[in-house]
Amino acid sequence: MxxxxxxxxxxxxxxxxxxxxxxxxxxxxxxxxxxxxxxxxxxxxxxxxxxxxxxGPIPEPSADLEARVLDAVIAAARRPAPTRLWSNLTALRVAAAGALTLAATAGVAALMDGSGGGFRPDTSKALAGSPDWRGATGTLAVGTLRGSPAIRIELQGVPGPATGATYQVWVGTREARIALGMIEPDSAGHAEAVLPLPTGAVGFPGLWVTNEPDDGDPAWTRDWIVRSTA
Amino acid sequence: MSADTTDGELLARIGRGDEEAFTLLWRRLSGPVLALGRRMLGDDAAAEDVAQDTFATIWRAAATFDPERGAPLAWVFTIARNAARDTARRRRLTVVGEPPELADDADGPSEIVAIESERFHVHAAVASLAPRAREVIELAYYGGLTQVEIAARIDVPLGTVKTRTRNALALLARSLDRVEVR
Missing domain, CATH: 1.10.10 (Arc Repressor Mutant, subunit A)
Structure with a gap:
């Protein structure tokens, strides 16, 4: 026994x-x-x-990979804090279709204080980076700003826009979408924005950040940098 | 800060910009994340991208980690899995075990996720074992050595090797209790 x-x-x-x-x-x-x-x-x-x-066995990261990760991440942290976007809220690009279109204006008005303070996230997810924008990543949080629907977008690894170009944030579907405004990374490739969400866009099925010519044309180029996976 | 510092404590420190905590978490979890990347993508270089992206996200987002909404390892696992899927898209790879048409699905087949979560948690538990315990487990499972051969290899009494093996396996079994799939 x-x-x-x-x-x-x-x-x-x-x-x-x-x-x-x-x-x-x-x-x-x-x-x-x-x-x-x-x-x-x-x-x-x-x-x-x-x-x-x-x-199977646990791989040991190479010294090169470790150096890359620790150097890149910690060096980025030591750079000056990123500036907020909305430095240049010019053309609101509104896509052609549907009820989503008119609601955008109210969102822009609420943005003009330029501050994301007070945003309360309810959900958060990673944004997928485009193969054409290698290294671009992002996160999308959906929540409220002072009690109203809002989103917060954070981008990493995105170079600043070329001269005459801007980066636009869109929500909706490929067929019917609205532009919420522009987002502008700092020199470290980082950008962060809190955007009020128009009533008609609450529960939006998709989100894209695209590279657009700064010409006021409401059409989009489909040159997406990051997008939601929904 | 030491090897006993919990993953949750490390994330809290990382959220406050603590570089030492980040380095410690990297040393603890980079291997399990690399292993996950290799299993999901079947490609060593892509797995390195997964590790790099995962830890960049951890550094950036640690301040948003809420322990009341999930366990630290489950949070890291979710980030790593998303990084693997993003890497697959960038490199036009297929995620192993996932049909291509599910590539945009945030969840994927739940049984695959559950299995990978278990493997990730167990690997993380192995990586967190004391060095002497980890040594005997790795020699037994990955080195294919018997208990007698391990004793000879590391030059300690057979009884000590057996005790370390039993204790280590008991610790690893407890890691299954912490598995969460989100």
Whole structure:
């Protein structure tokens, strides 16, 4: 016989070959056969054993990768804090379609204080970067600003727009969308914006940040930098 | 700050811009994130992109981590999985086990996510073991050595190797209790 307290320390012996001391295996198995708690623990150990074999070894990151990550991330943190966007809220691009169109104006008016303070996120998700804008990433949070629907967008790895171009934020669908305004990264490729959401755009199915010529044309180029995965 | 500092404490410090905490979390979780990237994408270079993007996001977003909404490892797992999917799009790779038409689906097949979450949590638990415990586990599982061979390899008594193995496996089993799939 083997006591429970001793048995529970030896349960791995039933999983790993060569772990059990001679003569103890039979007594351990006999205990487990009548002990529900130990049977459950053995089940977990079996699962660990399976996962260890399936998952394979843990790779060691190369020194080069470690240097890249630590240097890039920490160097970025030591740069001056990014400036807020909305430095140039000129043309509001409104797409042609639907009820979403007219609601945009109210959103822009609310933006004019230029501050994202007070934004309260409810949900957050990563934005997908375009293959054509390698390194561009972003996050989208949906929540409220002073009690009204709003979104917060944060971009990383996005170079500043070329001369005569701007980056536009759109919500809606590919067929019917509104432009919420422009977003402008700082020299570190970082941008952050809190945008009031027009009533007609609440629950929007998709979001894009696109590269657009700064010509007031309400059409979009579809040269997207990041987009939501919805 | 030490090896005993929890992942949640590290994230809280990172959220305040603590570079030492970030380095410690990198040393602790970069291997499991790389392994996840390799499994999902089947490509070592792409897995490095996943690790880089994951930790860039952690640095940027740690201040938003809310422990009341989920466990730290589950949060990191979600970031890493999203980074893998984004990397797959950029490099035009297929995420292993996911049909291409699901590439835009934020969740993917739940059973695949659950399995990967378990593997990630167990790898993270292995990476957090004390060095001596991790050594015997890795020699047993990845080195293919018997307990006797491990004792000879690291030059410690067989009984000590067995005790370390049993204790390590018990710790790893507890990591399954912390698995969350979001």
């Amino acid at each position: 083997i006591e429970h307290d001793e048995a529970r320390l030896l349960l791995a012996d039933l999983i790993v070959p060569g772990l059990s001391d001679p003569g103890r295996g039979a007594a351990l198995r006999a205990h487990v056969a009548v002990c529900g708690s130990c049977r459950q623990d053995v089940g977990e150990l079996q699962r660990i054993d399976e996962i260890m074999r399936e998952a």
